[in-house]
């Protein structure tokens with residue numbers, strides 16, 4: 001969490017990146033990354049916040065049976081109501097974006113009624129500050145003082161970059177965390193964030209600047225939802241434990 005970068009920056013990056021395709025022809029050919037049939041197809045939603053693009057996408061490229069397409073906001077939101085969204089098994093949100101149009105909200109809620117699985121990562125907790133339902137969909141909220149239009153009944157949240165974080169596995173037998181033990185990473189923590197009652201906490205930390213619960217899963221309408229707060233930059237993207245966590249979250253979301 002740092003600064004909002006102009007959208008044009010991302011648009012230029014997209015144009016410059018040959019990994020990225022938004023054409024539906026590629027999707028129907030199942031050749032987004034040229035890996036063939038039977039793969040899990042992911043739409044990665046970005047925009048509104050900078051990140052280490054090569055390190056982030058290399059992480060997804062390292063995962064077996066995964067194909068991905070990036071869509072930068074607000075384009076991703078426009079897809080919510082279109083046929084092409086059905087080409088994706090899972091939506092991964094790594095954006096930090098606002099606003100969203102009324103018809104896009106309705107289309108998003110319809111996707112959730114249909115059961116589209118969603119993985120929210122890191123600064124996606126900060127998106128849609130002024131759309132109350134988003135907090136319920138995600139299962140929590142980062143209260144960003146600069147973006148909230150009204151003073152909330154909750155303390156404002158805060159962040160700390162480049163800090164060593166002890167990540168605790170809170171559910172050892174959960175499909176998302178199976179085989180993983182507590183681990184340490186250098187990443188960013190968020191403090192004073194809200195975690196809604198009813199979510200199943202799967203990750204925690206005793207870092208003094210962080211909210212204790214930093215990963216959870218729950219259900220909204222008919223959709224499985226997972227949120228993993230860690231995920232700021234290159235050091236964690238390269239971490240084997242984090243990669244396994246992410247992959248197992250994707251596998252979990254794919255199961256009916």
Ligand SMILES: [Zn+2]
Pocket residue numbers: 001002122123188231232
């Ligand atoms: Zn961050």
